[in-house]
Amino acid sequence: MRSFLRTGLGFSRNPCATQKSLVGLYLDRGAQNPQNIQKRFxxxxxxxxxxFLSEHGISVPNFGLAKTSDEAFDIxxxxxxxxxVIKAQVLTGGRGKGHFxxxxxxxxxxxxxxxxxKTLASKMIGSTLITKQTGAAGKPCNKVLVTEKKTARKEYYFAIMMERAYGGPVVISSSEGGVEIETVAEKNPKAIKYTPIDIVQGLSKEAAEKIASDIGLGQRKGEIAEFLLKFYDLFLKKDATLVEVNPFTEDVTGKCE
Incomplete structure (x- = not known):
């Protein structure tokens, strides 16, 4: 079987549990409007x-985190x-097009x-990365991720998020990965599929296999379903509002990892 590499996970922690305890705290202090409590994401x-992905049995490229250029070299x-590949660990989009x-x-x-x-790490760590999202102030870079580069045969998109319109979690999938999902939605909205998940019943193997088939992965629906079930387990156990893999990549070697 061919291997798939899952990279670029986005993770946002659900603030609901914290919010509940804060509501009680505000009421104890006589707050008149607990709805104004700040939410933390x-x-x-x-x-x-x-x-997180690795801990849930999902394949990721070999990687290491470095806080110095020497550590990056050793990794x-x-x-x-x-x-x-070396990537600045800064919470902003558009890192590849930014500057330090x-x-x-x-x-x-x-x-x-x-x-x-090592040379690149020395210019990233301790410097400030400026992108369209950060504005002129930029954001400091204190760490870099060093990872293996995998050549893609085909790129897909998968995400699970809490969506009010569906009254719970929904799987978002697309055969067009590797680019911003907003761009796909604008240029080819039919390429994006939405699959609501019953919050009580959870994601079934059959539903996961259908998701795979809907984006052209029917011949590998068993493998994709296994990934999606693990992905949903991660979503639940981390109490997340969003988990995202972009791109979900088929390796050109055709080997499993």
């Missing part, structure tokens, strides 16, 4: 997302490959040697 870095050297106050262009780079990883 937590977006996690990419390396944390990789860890890359141990990977023993010429296909390497150090003068480095781009927060994501494909390289072939540990030496290149």
């Amino acid at each position: 937590l977006n996690v870095h990419e390396y944390v997302s990789y860890t 890359a050297k141990k990977m023993n490959t010429k296909d390497l 106050t150090s003068g480095l262009q781009g927060g994501v780079h494909l390289v072939t040697t540990p030496e290149e990883i």
Whole structure:
């Protein structure tokens, strides 16, 4: 069987449990309008997302987190490959097109040697990354993710999110991954499929297999269904409002990992 690599998970923690305790706290203090309580959303870095996926039995590329350029070099050297990627761990979109106050262009780079990883890491760590989303102030980069580069045969999109319009969680899937889902929605909305999940019954194997078939993965529906069931388990156990894999990638080697 061919292997699929799952990268780029987005994770937002559901504030409901915290909100409930805060409501009680506000009422105890005589607050007149508990509806005005601030909600806390937590977006996690990419390396944390990789860890969550791995812990739930979902395949991810070999990776390591570095806080210094020397650590980045050591991680890359141990990977023993010429296909390497270094990514600035900054909570913002558009990292690849951003620039650092150090003068480095781009927060994501494909390289072939540990030496290149070290040089790039030295220009990322301790510098500020500026993107369209951060504005001129930018955001500091204190860590970098070093990972193996996998060449894609085909890219897909999967996400599970809490959606008020559906009264619960919904699986969002598309045969057009690797780009912003908003772009797909604008240019080819029919390529995006929405599958509501019964919050009591959960996601069934049959429903997961249908999701796979709907985006052209019918021949591998068993494997995709297994991934989706693990993905939904992650969504529930982390009390998330959104988990996203973009791109969900088929490796050109055709091997399972």
